[in-house]
Amino acid sequence: MFEITCGKCGAPIYSGVDLKPAKDMLKLVSNRCKKCGALLSDQDFIVEVKPLQT
């Protein structure tokens, strides 16, 4: 599974099992971090890929 986290506060913005283009995922949250309200551009977030735990 993978996760996109806010580059400013580290809050998880989106996580899921389907890897989608980052821009599409940012669109889902209107390019905003729900926690700190930062407007995120392509460089302002971190994509982390995590192994699925079973």
Ligand SMILES: [Zn+2]
């Ligand atoms: Zn944030």
